[in-house]
Amino acid sequence: MSNKLIDLKFKVNGKEVELKVNPKTLLLEVLREELKLTGTRQSCEVSACGACTVNIDGKAARACSILAVQLNGHEVVTIEGVADGKTLHPIQEKMVSHGAIECGWCTSGMVMSARALLLENLKPTRDDIKKALQGNLCADSGYVKYVEAIEMAAEVMQGNK
Amino acid sequence: MKDFNYSAPKTVKEAISLLGSLQGEVKVLCGGQSMLVLMKQGMLAPEHIVDIKGISELDYIRFSEEKGLTIGALATHGAVEKSPIVKEKYPVLAEMEDNLAVVQTRTWGTIGGNVCHGDPAADPPAVFIALSSKYKLMGKKERIVNAEDFYKDLLEVDLEHGELLVEVQVPPMPANSGVAQEKLMVQKGDMGIVGAAAFVTVNPSTGICEDARIVLTNVASIPFRAKGSEKVLIGKKIDEKLLEEAGQIASEEVDPPADTHGSEEYRRDMARVFLKRATAKALQRAQQKN
Numbered sequence: 001m002s003n004k005l006i007d008l009k010f011k012v013n014g015k016e017v018e019l020k021v022n023p024k025t026l027l028l029e030v031l032r033e034e035l036k037l038t039g040t041r042q043s044c045e046v047s048a049c050g051a052c053t054v055n056i057d058g059k060a061a062r063a064c065s066i067l068a069v070q071l072n073g074h075e076v077v078t079i080e081g082v083a084d085g086k087t088l089h090p091i092q093e094k095m096v097s098h099g100a101i102e103c104g105w106c107t108s109g110m111v112m113s114a115r116a117l118l119l120e121n122l123k124p125t126r127d128d129i130k131k132a133l134q135g136n137l138c139a140d141s142g143y144v145k146y147v148e149a150i151e152m153a154a155e156v157m158q159g160n161k
Numbered sequence: 162m163k164d165f166n167y168s169a170p171k172t173v174k175e176a177i178s179l180l181g182s183l184q185g186e187v188k189v190l191c192g193g194q195s196m197l198v199l200m201k202q203g204m205l206a207p208e209h210i211v212d213i214k215g216i217s218e219l220d221y222i223r224f225s226e227e228k229g230l231t232i233g234a235l236a237t238h239g240a241v242e243k244s245p246i247v248k249e250k251y252p253v254l255a256e257m258e259d260n261l262a263v264v265q266t267r268t269w270g271t272i273g274g275n276v277c278h279g280d281p282a283a284d285p286p287a288v289f290i291a292l293s294s295k296y297k298l299m300g301k302k303e304r305i306v307n308a309e310d311f312y313k314d315l316l317e318v319d320l321e322h323g324e325l326l327v328e329v330q331v332p333p334m335p336a337n338s339g340v341a342q343e344k345l346m347v348q349k350g351d352m353g354i355v356g357a358a359a360f361v362t363v364n365p366s367t368g369i370c371e372d373a374r375i376v377l378t379n380v381a382s383i384p385f386r387a388k389g390s391e392k393v394l395i396g397k398k399i400d401e402k403l404l405e406e407a408g409q410i411a412s413e414e415v416d417p418p419a420d421t422h423g424s425e426e427y428r429r430d431m432a433r434v435f436l437k438r439a440t441a442k443a444l445q446r447a448q449q450k451n
Contacts, residue, residue: 022164024200047265061265062269065265070215072215135266
């Protein structure tokens with residue numbers, strides 16, 4: 001069996017990245033181990049918890065369940081690429097100020113699912129938000145505050161508050 | 162995960178010629194949302210992976226009144242879920258996608274990958290069979306197969322060496338027809354412990370059921386066509402008593418697995434319940450169209 005390394009060229013948080021990977025390498029491994037972007041959580045690794053959620057071309061996807069080589073030509077945003085310099089994104093800002101963050105383990109995944117939702121729909125209903133977070137588990141069961149914080153962030157992003 | 166040889170053809174032509182030439186165990190990878198789980202667990206360790214996710218010519222959803230809906234193998238679940246034409250003409254497919262796993266899976270997972278995985282618990286094969294769909298396969302030559310005939314055994318489908326599924330073809334919905342899908346979930350998005358997809362047509366003047374196609378999931382090694390149940394419905398006016406009879410027949414005819422989610426006995430009874438629910442909903446939709 002040949003362990004031929006494959007060229008991988010994609011965008012991560014706005015920057016072009018080029019590297020060579022074993023084709024069995026997961027996107028999660030490239031992000032955390034090669035690029036040292038450890039904000040994306042390595043958690044259940046069986047597509048159950050959503051803690052590794054990133055945005056691929058603006059949509060929520062699980063970094064633990066995608067081969068890195070499939071990202072060739074795509075654009076990935078991780079939790080490290082959400083804030084604007086030192087200014088938190090409204091989703092992050094509202095999650096902090098509203099106390100949605102408890103232990104913080106699932107938070108980066110929650111932010112990425114919420115970001116994908118608001119990129120597509122800036123006026124989500126509560127039901128839309130719940131559906132968008134359906135694949136993100138919180139062991140503290142802190143879902144209500146997350147949903148509320150995302151509602152508040154949507155208001156800010158619409159320019160209402 | 163075991164190492165494998167990897168190639169990523171960019172066109173269907175390239176993929177087919179590659180698939181025809183590779184020796185040893187070959188698996189085609191689309192989104193990998195089901196396959197990677199098996200590979201990580203070591204249950205699947207192919208020697209070659211042919212990654213077709215980058216073949217953009219297979220990423221489409223098209224509709225025409227004559228041909229119906231054609232879905233390219235690489236259309237994602239998310240694309241089907243949000244497609245305006247799917248919502249308008251085949252709302253059952255959008256409803257199915259809404260309950261298919263979670264957002265993240267639907268972003269990367271594809272229709273082609275799902276229907277080729279051959280999981281008897283999966284929703285799309287059952288719904289496509291209920292809708293009399295066909296699958297278009299490309300190899301040395303083109304082959305069109307009925308979705309119903311494509312499933313051979315647990316995780317085994319009718320794909321020959323060198324063949325690739327390129328398209329799902331869903332015919333136009335006949336007049337006076339209705340279709341619905343229901344499944345038993347602990348949480349929204351779960352694989353159905355038992356599920357049912359039902360298609361019925363009803364004569365608008367007599368109210369008699371003229372055609373019925375009912376498919377159950379997770380009650381056999383392949384999607385289960387409830388032919389005995391269909392037979393008692395066709396040619397009659399469907400009422401609660403007849404539905405119960407159809408459900409009873411299905412509960413006797415299925416051959417369900419037993420696992421932590423449900424015993425064999427429980428699944429038999431749920432086959433009855435969900436067949437009734439899906440069929441009643443399909444019937445209601447068919448009547449609304451009249």
